[in-house]
Amino acid sequence: MTLLAVDRLTKRFGGVLAAKDVSFALNVGEMLAIIGPNGAGKSTTFNMVGGQLRPDGGRVTLAGQDVTGLPPRQVCRLGVGRTFQVAQTFLSFTVLGNVQMALIAHHRQTRRLLANAAAMHREAALALLDRVGMAAQAARPVGELAYGDVKRVELAIALAAAPRLLLMDEPTAGMAPAERAALMALVAGIARQEGIGVLFTEHDMDAVFAHADRILVLVRGEIIARGTPEEVRADPEVQRVYLGHSGTRAAARARRAADG
Amino acid sequence: MEWDFLLVQALSGLASASSLFVMASGLTIVFGVTRIVNFAHGSFYMLGAYVAVTIVPWLLEFDRSPWLFFAGVLASALAVGALGVVMEVMLLRRIYRVPELFQLLATFGVVLIVQDLVLLAWGPVDIPGPRAPGLRHGVYIFDQRFPAYELFLIFVGPAVLALLWLLMRHTRFGVLIRAATQDREMVGALGVNQAMLFTGTLFLGAALAGLGGALQIPRISANPQMDLSVITDAFVVTVIGGMGSVPGAFLAALLIGQLQAFGVLVFPKITLVLVFLLMAAVLVVKPWGLLGKPETAAGRTVLPEGILDPRPLDLAGKVLAALALAAVLALPLLDAYAVKVGTEVLVLALAAFSLNFLVGNGGIVSFGHAAYFGLGAYGAGLLVTKAGLPMEPALVAAPVAGGAFAALFGFFVVRLSGIYLAMLTLAFAQIAYAVVFQWVEVTGGDNGLVGVWPSRWAASREVYHYLTAAVTVAAIILLRRVIHAPFGATLRAARDSAPRADAIGVDVRRHRWLGFTLAGAAAGLAGGLYAFSKGSIDPTLLGIPLSVDFLSMILLGGIQSVLGAVAGATVFHAVKDFFMPLTDHWRLFLGLSIIAMVLVFPRGLAGAWTELQRFYARVHRLFTALRKWAERQP
Numbered sequence: 001m002t003l004l005a006v007d008r009l010t011k012r013f014g015g016v017l018a019a020k021d022v023s024f025a026l027n028v029g030e031m032l033a034i035i036g037p038n039g040a041g042k043s044t045t046f047n048m049v050g051g052q053l054r055p056d057g058g059r060v061t062l063a064g065q066d067v068t069g070l071p072p073r074q075v076c077r078l079g080v081g082r083t084f085q086v087a088q089t090f091l092s093f094t095v096l097g098n099v100q101m102a103l104i105a106h107h108r109q110t111r112r113l114l115a116n117a118a119a120m121h122r123e124a125a126l127a128l129l130d131r132v133g134m135a136a137q138a139a140r141p142v143g144e145l146a147y148g149d150v151k152r153v154e155l156a157i158a159l160a161a162a163p164r165l166l167l168m169d170e171p172t173a174g175m176a177p178a179e180r181a182a183l184m185a186l187v188a189g190i191a192r193q194e195g196i197g198v199l200f201t202e203h204d205m206d207a208v209f210a211h212a213d214r215i216l217v218l219v220r221g222e223i224i225a226r227g228t229p230e231e232v233r234a235d236p237e238v239q240r241v242y243l244g245h246s247g248t249r250a251a252a253r254a255r256r257a258a259d260g
Numbered sequence: 261m262e263w264d265f266l267l268v269q270a271l272s273g274l275a276s277a278s279s280l281f282v283m284a285s286g287l288t289i290v291f292g293v294t295r296i297v298n299f300a301h302g303s304f305y306m307l308g309a310y311v312a313v314t315i316v317p318w319l320l321e322f323d324r325s326p327w328l329f330f331a332g333v334l335a336s337a338l339a340v341g342a343l344g345v346v347m348e349v350m351l352l353r354r355i356y357r358v359p360e361l362f363q364l365l366a367t368f369g370v371v372l373i374v375q376d377l378v379l380l381a382w383g384p385v386d387i388p389g390p391r392a393p394g395l396r397h398g399v400y401i402f403d404q405r406f407p408a409y410e411l412f413l414i415f416v417g418p419a420v421l422a423l424l425w426l427l428m429r430h431t432r433f434g435v436l437i438r439a440a441t442q443d444r445e446m447v448g449a450l451g452v453n454q455a456m457l458f459t460g461t462l463f464l465g466a467a468l469a470g471l472g473g474a475l476q477i478p479r480i481s482a483n484p485q486m487d488l489s490v491i492t493d494a495f496v497v498t499v500i501g502g503m504g505s506v507p508g509a510f511l512a513a514l515l516i517g518q519l520q521a522f523g524v525l526v527f528p529k530i531t532l533v534l535v536f537l538l539m540a541a542v543l544v545v546k547p548w549g550l551l552g553k554p555e556t557a558a559g560r561t562v563l564p565e566g567i568l569d570p571r572p573l574d575l576a577g578k579v580l581a582a583l584a585l586a587a588v589l590a591l592p593l594l595d596a597y598a599v600k601v602g603t604e605v606l607v608l609a610l611a612a613f614s615l616n617f618l619v620g621n622g623g624i625v626s627f628g629h630a631a632y633f634g635l636g637a638y639g640a641g642l643l644v645t646k647a648g649l650p651m652e653p654a655l656v657a658a659p660v661a662g663g664a665f666a667a668l669f670g671f672f673v674v675r676l677s678g679i680y681l682a683m684l685t686l687a688f689a690q691i692a693y694a695v696v697f698q699w700v701e702v703t704g705g706d707n708g709l710v711g712v713w714p715s716r717w718a719a720s721r722e723v724y725h726y727l728t729a730a731v732t733v734a735a736i737i738l739l740r741r742v743i744h745a746p747f748g749a750t751l752r753a754a755r756d757s758a759p760r761a762d763a764i765g766v767d768v769r770r771h772r773w774l775g776f777t778l779a780g781a782a783a784g785l786a787g788g789l790y791a792f793s794k795g796s797i798d799p800t801l802l803g804i805p806l807s808v809d810f811l812s813m814i815l816l817g818g819i820q821s822v823l824g825a826v827a828g829a830t831v832f833h834a835v836k837d838f839f840m841p842l843t844d845h846w847r848l849f850l851g852l853s854i855i856a857m858v859l860v861f862p863r864g865l866a867g868a869w870t871e872l873q874r875f876y877a878r879v880h881r882l883f884t885a886l887r888k889w890a891e892r893q894p
Contacts, residue, residue, distance in 0.1 A: 050763070052759070071762070072759075072762040072763050073762050073763075073764075073765045073766060073767055073768075074765075076762075076763055076764060076765040077765050081763075082763045084759065084760070084763075088757045088759050088760035088763070089756075089757065089760060090752070090753045090756040090757060090760065090761075091563055091564065091756050091757070092563060092564055092566075092567075092568040092569060092752055092755075092756050093569060093749075093752070093753070093756070094569060097569065097749075101749055101750070101753050101764070102764045104746045104749070104750070105750070105761075105764040105765045105766050106764070106765060108765075109746050110746050110747060110750040110766055110771060111746070111747055111750075111771075111774070112745055112746040112747060113741070113742050113745050113747050114741055114742070114745055115745050115746060116744055116745065117744060117745055117746045117748070117749040118744065120746065141568075141569070143563055157760070157764060158763075160764070161764060161765065
């Protein structure tokens with residue numbers, strides 16, 4: 001069943017066509033990766049889905065509802081959680097406070113003037129932190145954490161909105177390799193368990209090939225290949241774009257030499 | 261209306277545009293390089309005029325030649341440029357890294373100091389300047405007489421623009437200015453001597469301000485009010501043009517010059533309002549001005565300056581609060597004067613607390629908070645004096661008035677951020693001030709309104725003190741509660757990371773707007789209480805100096821502290837009240853105090869308290885170590 005349908009999204013920055021007729025669909029509970037070289041339009045596509053950018057053309061449909069051009073807060077309320085390339089958290093809050101804040105927003109209680117915010121949704125927030133393995137650090141200021149842990153807190157914040165879809169822009173950027181694998185395994189586990197669809201961009205190919213159900217390859221704003229990890233890995237066009245002509249030939253030579 | 265009359269009107273608009281641009285270009289260049297909004301720019305302008313009215317007549321005694329006149333004007337500009345260097349070396353250099361709110365306050369300290377020094381040197385009387393030899397006649401443009409000097413001024417603006425363009429394109433200094441305006445860190449990383457660059461920039465900026473002031477002497481007498489009246493214009497020009505953009509300032513000056521010239525014909529009384537409306541309109545469409553560049557600060561990577569994680573009061577806090585409350589209740593046991601000061605402190609504490617609700621809790625640096633205080637006072641005062649209502653409904657109307665205007669102005673304000681936001685709050689405060697000042701039939705203009713007395717049951721000073729205490733303490737407790745509540749937390753969240761707040765479903769703009777309105781209502785309530793404590797109100801209740809007082813109070817208390825604003829207001833007002841009668845030079849004193857505060861206690865009294873505790877711990881550790889060492893010695 002289709003959760004997210006993206007139909008011919010187009011975005012132009014001045015003379016640069018950052019995304020051209022990008023179309024894809026994401027099914028319920030599916031993990032879909034967008035890969036591509038720097039400047040391919042991954043983040044642009046992402047921000048058009050999340051509402052941070054308004055597309056010049058095309059449509060975004062979430063569970064049958066047109067969400068094209070809606071601001072992020074409304075996209076969020078329709079069940080989309082998001083993490084950013086550079087983690088965005090509330091630095092002056094504790095770890096627990098960050099998730100409590102997200103829950104307060106989710107329950108639309110942000111205009112309450114007299115309740116004590118620190119006492120609201122404690123249990124639910126702790127449960128979310130437990131799921132991302134951060135319950136032990138709940139009382140610490142988020143500004144003190146290692147970056148990998150900040151990313152986990154950000155994931156808990158995104159999950160607080162009880163999302164049907166997670167948008168994760170380079171979830172493992174800036175992390176150590178061991179942390180990366182653990183975070184991706186965590187995301188994949190939660191997504192499979194709860195049937196949350198995940199759309200993510202990633203430079204770390206190990207993370208992509210280990211967890212994505214399907215992969216889109218974006219180059220200069222256009223999708224040049226799509227399919228299962230095996231199909232994408234075998235695609236000659238993808239090889240050419242990532243390795244270049246000489247690189248592909250070099251790889252072939254190396255393989256022949258190795259074969260004897 | 262004849263078209264030749266319109267032409268002359270357009271020409272006089274061009275002349276004032278020229279003057280505006282010469283002055284504002286310096287402000288925008290200084291901001292571009294140092295990122296400091298220099299309040300003292302208006303003081304440089306004023307100094308330019310004073311120096312010129314001193315040396316130009318002296319020069320003209322030798323020979324009444326136009327060349328000597330302009331040599332005197334240029335010399336004045338250079339002298340003021342040198343003063344800019346003094347300011348950079350002595351003050352600005354030390355505050356480039358402190359938050360922009362503190363920088364603004366420090367430069368305002370310089371404004372106060374210069375005001376007193378000017379009074380000392382030149383006295384309070386306006387000093388008319390000589391007219392420019394050779395340019396004293398009028399030129400006839402289709403039967404309309406137009407002063408030759410104004411015609412000359414029209415060409416000064418473009419000439420300065422051309423010279424600045426040459427400087428920026430063809431000298432190393434100019435290239436560095438442009439580079440630093442785009443990316444200060446990169447210029448530093450490339451090994452440019454920043455100290456020299458900044459000093460040079462301040463020289464250029466101050467000299468341009470001085471030139472602007474010196475050029476005015478044939479038109480306006482040098483007077484001690486020039487600085488603040490002109491700095492608002494300069495802010496408006498730079499904000500409309502885009503902070504840091506010289507061509508933008510030129511464009512904006514042209515627009516404003518024409519708007520003023522023709523606005524006078526259509527709406528003679530509200531030209532100032534027209535200018536600010538233009539500014540509000542431009543900022544809504546282009547939040548970074550006509551030719552400005554967006555500030556690149558989406559999410560934070562450093563802790564915000566302000567309230568971090570509000571906790572319930574600890575024991576020491578509870579004891580302090582109880583003592584303060586006891587002191588408030590016990591004041592009437594002392595003399596009447598103590599009661600008067602106590603009532604004032606309570607009112608100011610509420611106003612300062614409401615400002616820190618915005619600044620410390622919301623990261624919304626309002627530079628015109630006095631507007632809502634004053635509008636609350638006028639709301640209450642007008643009901644009593646014009647509508648004949650008693651105190652009680654008037655005190656209800658005060659927060660309504662403050663809140664309503666905060667909602668109106670805030671609608672535009674919350675669309676911006678950082679320094680643009682601060683400038684827009686200042687601009688709106690000036691609109692309110694101008695309207696109250698000029699609308700004499702209703703507001704009494706400069707004289708204000710008298711006869712704003714409490715109802716009979718609250719007429720005695722003591723009873724009114726208790727009434728004020730009850731209302732302000734209740735309001736502060738409520739606002740504090742809001743800081744701890746989801747609404748306050750949401751404002752902090754939006755301050756920490758607007759993209760994150762947006763992504764969890766928060767309408768950031770709407771929450772900031774509601775917060776701005778709530779703070780305005782609280783300030784309005786304080787203003788209403790203040791009106792009845794004095795019996796009279798006047799436009800200074802909306803003025804920049806009072807806004808700066810409020811900012812000084814929260815800075816003194818420490819904007820990271822929830823209750824610091826109360827302590828700051830108490831200390832600030834007590835000190836001011838104690839020293840002001842002792843000296844004629846309270847501005848000098850206040851200015852120096854503000855600067856000392858920024859330099860010595862950048863985190864306020866609350867911060868100093870934490871530092872003191874840390875210092876004590878360090879001394880204690882050192883002492884223990886020394887003792888252990890001594891014990892080990894034979």
